[in-house]
Amino acid sequence: MAGPVQSIERAAAILRLLAQGSGRLGLGEVSAALGLAKGTAHGILRTLQSVDFVEQDKETGKYQLGAALLHLGTSYLDINELRSRSINWADALAARSGEAVRLGVPLEGKVLIVHHVFRPDDTFQTLDVGSLLPLHASALGKVLLAFGATPLEPVMEAEPEGYTRHTLTSHQQLGRALGEIREAGWAAAVQEMIMGEADIAAPIRGQGGLVVGAIGVSGSVERLCDSRGRPDPPLVGLVRDAARAVSRDLGAARW
Amino acid sequence: MVERYVLSIDQGTTSTRCILFDHQGRLVSVAQREHQQYFTQPGWVEHDATEIWANLGRIVPRALENAGVGPGQVAAIGIANQRETTVLWDRRTGVPIGNAITWQDTRTDALVDELRRTTGDDFFLDRCGLSPTTYFSAPRIRWLFDHVDGLRERAERGEVLFGTVESWLIWNLTGGPDGGLHITDATNASRTMLMNIRTLSWDEELLGYFGVPRAMLPEIRPSAERYGVARALLPDVRIGAALGDQQAALFGQTCFAMGEAKCTYGTGSFLLMNTGTDPVRSRHGLLTTVGYKIGDEPTVYALEGPIAVTGSLVQWFRDRLGLIHSAPEIETLARTVEDNGGCYIVPAFSGLFAPHWRSDARGVVVGLTSYITKGHLARAVLEATGWQTREVIDAMNADSPEPLKALKVDGGMTANNLLMQFVADVLDVPVVRPMVSETVSLGAAYAAGLAVGYWPDLEGLRRNWHRAGQWMPTMDPARREAEYENWRRAVERSLGWMRS
Numbered sequence: 240m241a242g243p244v245q246s247i248e249r250a251a252a253i254l255r256l257l258a259q260g261s262g263r264l265g266l267g268e269v270s271a272a273l274g275l276a277k278g279t280a281h282g283i284l285r286t287l288q289s290v291d292f293v294e295q296d297k298e299t300g301k302y303q304l305g306a307a308l309l310h311l312g313t314s315y316l317d318i319n320e321l322r323s324r325s326i327n328w329a330d331a332l333a334a335r336s337g338e339a340v341r342l343g344v345p346l347e348g349k350v351l352i353v354h355h356v357f358r359p360d361d362t363f364q365t366l367d368v369g370s371l372l373p374l375h376a377s378a379l380g381k382v383l384l385a386f387g388a389t390p391l392e393p394v395m396e397a398e399p400e401g402y403t404r405h406t407l408t409s410h411q412q413l414g415r416a417l418g419e420i421r422e423a424g425w426a427a428a429v430q431e432m433i434m435g436e437a438d439i440a441a442p443i444r445g446q447g448g449l450v451v452g453a454i455g456v457s458g459s460v461e462r463l464c465d466s467r468g469r470p471d472p473p474l475v476g477l478v479r480d481a482a483r484a485v486s487r488d489l490g491a492a493r494w
Numbered sequence: 495m496v497e498r499y500v501l502s503i504d505q506g507t508t509s510t511r512c513i514l515f516d517h518q519g520r521l522v523s524v525a526q527r528e529h530q531q532y533f534t535q536p537g538w539v540e541h542d543a544t545e546i547w548a549n550l551g552r553i554v555p556r557a558l559e560n561a562g563v564g565p566g567q568v569a570a571i572g573i574a575n576q577r578e579t580t581v582l583w584d585r586r587t588g589v590p591i592g593n594a595i596t597w598q599d600t601r602t603d604a605l606v607d608e609l610r611r612t613t614g615d616d617f618f619l620d621r622c623g624l625s626p627t628t629y630f631s632a633p634r635i636r637w638l639f640d641h642v643d644g645l646r647e648r649a650e651r652g653e654v655l656f657g658t659v660e661s662w663l664i665w666n667l668t669g670g671p672d673g674g675l676h677i678t679d680a681t682n683a684s685r686t687m688l689m690n691i692r693t694l695s696w697d698e699e700l701l702g703y704f705g706v707p708r709a710m711l712p713e714i715r716p717s718a719e720r721y722g723v724a725r726a727l728l729p730d731v732r733i734g735a736a737l738g739d740q741q742a743a744l745f746g747q748t749c750f751a752m753g754e755a756k757c758t759y760g761t762g763s764f765l766l767m768n769t770g771t772d773p774v775r776s777r778h779g780l781l782t783t784v785g786y787k788i789g790d791e792p793t794v795y796a797l798e799g800p801i802a803v804t805g806s807l808v809q810w811f812r813d814r815l816g817l818i819h820s821a822p823e824i825e826t827l828a829r830t831v832e833d834n835g836g837c838y839i840v841p842a843f844s845g846l847f848a849p850h851w852r853s854d855a856r857g858v859v860v861g862l863t864s865y866i867t868k869g870h871l872a873r874a875v876l877e878a879t880g881w882q883t884r885e886v887i888d889a890m891n892a893d894s895p896e897p898l899k900a901l902k903v904d905g906g907m908t909a910n911n912l913l914m915q916f917v918a919d920v921l922d923v924p925v926v927r928p929m930v931s932e933t934v935s936l937g938a939a940y941a942a943g944l945a946v947g948y949w950p951d952l953e954g955l956r957r958n959w960h961r962a963g964q965w966m967p968t969m970d971p972a973r974r975e976a977e978y979e980n981w982r983r984a985v986e987r988s989l990g991w992m993r994s
C-alpha cells in the first residue's frame with residue numbers, strides 16, 4: 240500500500256490550525272506555523288477554499304474554517320440547485336430518448352424525485368416531483384445505493400418489500416446487483432416495482448466525484464428493453480451521457 | 495442522405511449564441527460568447543457592435559465543429575436579437591459611429607418625458623402602438639443627432655446607416671460595405687417608434703417628428719422570408735428570418751393562434767399574447783407590437799407586457815441581502831414556511847412597468863411583524879413574480895378579444911417549481927413548460943426553416959412542440975381573491991414614493 244499522501248496531511252494540519260484560537264490567520268502565519276513554503280501553503284489553502292472547507296476574508300485576506308465543514312454530514316448540494324443545473328440536460332435526454340426523465344436524491348431511506356420531464360408524446364401526465372420511490376426497487380435508488388450516496392444497512396434492516404417477483408429482497412441478491420452496477424456505471428430495474436415498467440439510471444457526481452443524485456428514464460418495458468428484458472444499449476448510452484453532462488456542470492472533473 | 499440543420503443566432507444582451515437545430519426541432523450544438531458591457535456614465539449601457547460581429551465570427555464555426563457539420567449542411571440562418579438597441583455605422587467603411595446604445599440605457603429619459611408632456615401619448619399610440627419610454631430607438635437617434643456634430647447631415651446624405659442589431663449583422667453577413675443588405679424585419683421595426691403599426695412602413699409623420707432621415711433607415715421586410723445569401727462566415731447559406739428576441743420566443747413556443755401567450759422569466763419578464771391579424775390598441779397599459787410576419791401572409795400582432803424586476807429580485811435577495819447562496823436556493827428557503835405570513839414585496843426598484851407605468855413608484859416590503867422570518871420573505875419574493883404576471887394577464891384579458899386559457903413559460907425561473915405552481919394558482923390557468931428551453935433561438939430557427947421550406951408549415955412546427963412539465967391551478971378561489979387584494983394594496987403603497 241502507498242504511504243500517506245503528503246498534501247492531505249498538510250491540509251489536515253492547516254484545518255487543525257485554523258480550528259484553534261481566534262481561527263483567523265494570514266498566509267504568512269499559516270506557512271510559518273507549519274513550516275511550509277508560502278507557495279505550498281497557498282496552493283493547499285486555495286484548494287481547501289474551492290471545496291468550501293476554508294473561507295478567506297475579503298478585506299483582511301485572512302483565512303478561517305468554511306461553512307461547509309460545519310455541515311459535513313448533510314447533503315451539500317441544494318436539491319433546487321440540482322434541478323436548475325440539470326434542467327437543460329434532462330430536457331435533452333427526454334427529447335432524444337422519447338421517454339420520461341426523472342432525477343432522484345436520497346431522503347430518509349427513499350428516493351426523492353426532485354425533477355421530472357414528461358415523455359414527449361403530449362399525453363396527459365402529471366409532475367412526480369416530491370414523490371418517493373423505494374431505494375432497492377428502482378434504478379435511481381440502486382444507483383444511489385451502489386455509489387454510496389446513501390447506506391445499504393437501513394434498507395436491509397427494514398426488510399425490503401417485494402413488490403413483484405423481480406424485486407431484489409435478499410441481502411445477497413442486492414449486494415451482487417450493486418457490485419455489478421458499480422462495475423458497469425449504470426443501473427436498470429426491470430419490473431422490480433411494477434410489472435410492465437422499467438427504469439434505467441446513472442449517477443450524477445459533484446465535486447471530487449461524490450455521487451449526489453441519479454438521473455434516468457422510465458417507462459414501459461417494451462420501449463426500454465429488448466424482447467429478453469435487457470435494457471436497450473443506445474438508451475443506456477443516452478442516460479450515461481446526460482449524467483456525465485450534469486456531473487461536468489456540477490464540477491466533477493473526470494466524469 | 496446528409497442530414498441538414500437550421501442555424502440560429504441569438505444576439506442577446508449579455509452574450510451571443512449560435513445553436514444548430516435538427517428537423518425535429520432538437521438542439522444539436524451550442525456555442526456562446528459574452529461581450530463587454532460599457533457603463534460609461536450612470537444610466538448608460540453600451541455595446542461595441544464590432545465586438546459583437548467579431549464574436550459571431552468565432553461562435554458560428556464552433557457550433558458547426560461541435561456538431562461535425564459543414565456549411566453545406568446548413569439549410570438556413572435565422573436571427574433573433576436584443577430589441578431596440580441602436581447601431582449607427584458608416585456605409586462606406588462599415589465602422590460603427592460610437593458604441594451601440596442598448597435598450598437598458600436611460601440617457602433619453604428627459605427627452606422622453608418632454609415628448610410625453612408636449613405631444614401626449616395618443617399621437618404615438620395612434621401611429622406606432624407605443625407610448626414613449628427610454629426603451630425605444632427613435633429618441634436615441636434624436637439624442638445622437640443632438641450630441642454628435644455633423645451626424646444629422648451625414649445621415650441625410652446617406653453616409654450613415656441606422657439599424658437594430660439584426661440589421662447590423664445581416665448587413666455584415668451579406669457583404670458589408672460591398673453591397674451588404676440593409677434590412678430589418680417588422681418585429682424589430684415595430685420597436686423603433688418610427689414604423690406605422692398598421693402599414694408596416696416607415697411613418698412620414700413620425701420620421702418628421704423625430705427628424706430621422708429616411709436615407710439612413712433599413713428596408714422593412716417580413717420576419718420570415720429569403721432575404722438573400724450570406725457571403726461572410728457561411729458563404730451561400732440563405733438567411734431566412736429575423737425577429738426581436740421576445741417575438742422569437744413567442745414563435746418558438748408556437749403561439750400561433752389568437753389568445754395563445756408565453757412569458758419568458760429571466761432577469762426581467764416579458765409576456766406576449768398573440769392577438770391575431772388586427773393590432774389591438776391597449777387601454778390597459780400594454781404595448782402593441784408585431785408578433786411576426788411570415789412572407790406574404792397577414793401580419794400577426796401581439797400585446798406585450800414587460801415586467802422590469804422578477805429574476806433580478808431573486809438576485810437582489812441573494813447578493814444584497816445575502817440570505818441565499820444561489821438563486822435556486824430561494825425555493826428551499828421558501829419551502830421552510832407554509833405561506834407568506836402576511837408579507838408582500840413590491841419590487842418597484844426603478845418604478846413599475848406594465849401595466850402601471852409609474853416611474854414614481856419605489857419598492858416596498860409591507861406586512862412586517864415580529865413573526866416574519868427569512869422564509870416568509872423568500873415566499874414574498876417569488877410571489878411578487880406571480881402577482882406581477884397576474885396584473886399583466888388581467889390587462890391582456892381586458893384588451894384582447896380572446897381570454898388566456900394557458901400560459902407557456904420559459905427562462906431560468908421556470909426551474910422553480912414552487913413559483914410555477916404559484917403562477918398557475920394566481921392565474922387560474924395551466925402553466926406549461928416546453929421541452930426546448932431555448933425558445934428564442936428555436937423561434938428564429940423555425941421562422942428561417944419555414945422561409946426556405948425546411949419545415950412545411952406552422953402545423954408541422956406545432957408537432958415539434960412538446961410539453962416538458964405542467965402545473966395545474968389548485969388554489970382556493972376565495973384565498974386567491976384575498977391574496978390578490980392584499981397585493982393590490984401593497985402596490986398602492988409603492989406608488990408616488992419618488993417626488994419629482
Ligand SMILES: Nc1ncnc2c1ncn2[C@@H]1O[C@H](COP(=O)(O)OP(=O)(O)OP(=O)(O)O)[C@@H](O)[C@H]1O
Pocket residue numbers: 319323506507508509759760761762804805806807808809821822823824825905906907909910
Ligand atoms: N431556480 C430559480 N428560482 C428563482 N429564480 C431563478 C432560479 N434560477 C434562476 N433564477 C433567476 O433567473 C434569472 C436568470 O434567468 P435567465 O438565465 O433566463 O436570464 P436572462 O435574463 O435570460 O439572462 P440572459 O439574457 O443572460 O440569458 C436570474 O435573475 C436568476 O435570479
